[in-house]
Amino acid sequence: MTTIVIDAPLAPASLQHVTVQNLTLSARGNRVVDDASFEFLGSGIHGVRSGSPTASAAVAAAIAGTHPVASGRLWIDGRSLAFGDRRAMIDARVAVLGSDVGLLPARTVAANIFLGREHAVREDMVTDATAILAALGSTIDALSGVSGLGSGDRLIVELARAIAARAELVVAAEPGPALTRALGRAADLGPRVLLVTCDPVTLASAHDSASLSAGS
Numbered sequence: 001m002t003t004i005v006i007d008a009p010l011a012p013a014s015l016q017h018v019t020v021q022n023l024t025l026s027a028r029g030n031r032v033v034d035d036a037s038f039e040f041l042g043s044g045i046h047g048v049r050s051g052s053p054t055a056s057a058a059v060a061a062a063i064a065g066t067h068p069v070a071s072g073r074l075w076i077d078g079r080s081l082a083f084g085d086r087r088a089m090i091d092a093r094v095a096v097l098g099s100d101v102g103l104l105p106a107r108t109v110a111a112n113i114f115l116g117r118e119h120a121v122r123e124d125m126v127t128d129a130t131a132i133l134a135a136l137g138s139t140i141d142a143l144s145g146v147s148g149l150g151s152g153d154r155l156i157v158e159l160a161r162a163i164a165a166r167a168e169l170v171v172a173a174e175p176g177p178a179l180t181r182a183l184g185r186a187a188d189l190g191p192r193v194l195l196v197t198c199d200p201v202t203l204a205s206a207h208d209s210a211s212l213s214a215g216s
Helices: 053-064 086-091 109-113 122-135 151-164 177-186 200-215
Strands: 004-006 017-027 030-041 045-049 071-076 079-081 094-096 169-173 192-197
Touching: 017 053, 030 053, 045 200, 053 086, 053 094, 053 169, 053 192, 086 094, 094 151, 109 122, 109 151, 122 151, 151 169, 151 177, 169 177, 177 192, 177 200, 192 200
Parallel strands: 045 192, 094 169, 169 192
Antiparallel strands: 004 045, 017 030, 017 071, 071 079
16 A cells, blocks of 8 residues: 555654554455555644555554554554554544444434533533534534434534544544545644545545635
């Protein structure tokens, strides 16, 4: 896999710096990522161009700690984290959209966004959830049930939950157009956003969304 880092110049390790070195991954017995390295510095939205959708998903899952890694090292803000250590990724406030940290379908969108951080007053929680969704450009009803949402909207709810939890790094593989626009807006709300995709149009769209959000 050839990785091309978009809007993410190489820099010495420092605060707000993410480095992946010599990452090798297989899927279904086939090598999909071979000795890939990339790094980026600073806040905002960053992209790594992969060789295929399978490679993109494998990289994101490796960062989430849910995909076996043949080799590789990861540093986030000067901290060395082991691939496969899911608890370490959660403690480092890394949110990987679409990982197996799923939503609770029997609960509302608002309850899922603030899962584990529920408000004492339900109406306040709904108001705050609606505000986060609106900031992401979403019209999802915070009172609707997650079970009735499509897969794309569920990913946006996951993104809203990451924003509510003050995630420091949000990772997404091959996001669709709606999620890409939401990620562009999310980059203006605090967390760094890393897109892993084989589609250069997706990266361009995300940067455009971030620019429009910053200028509004």
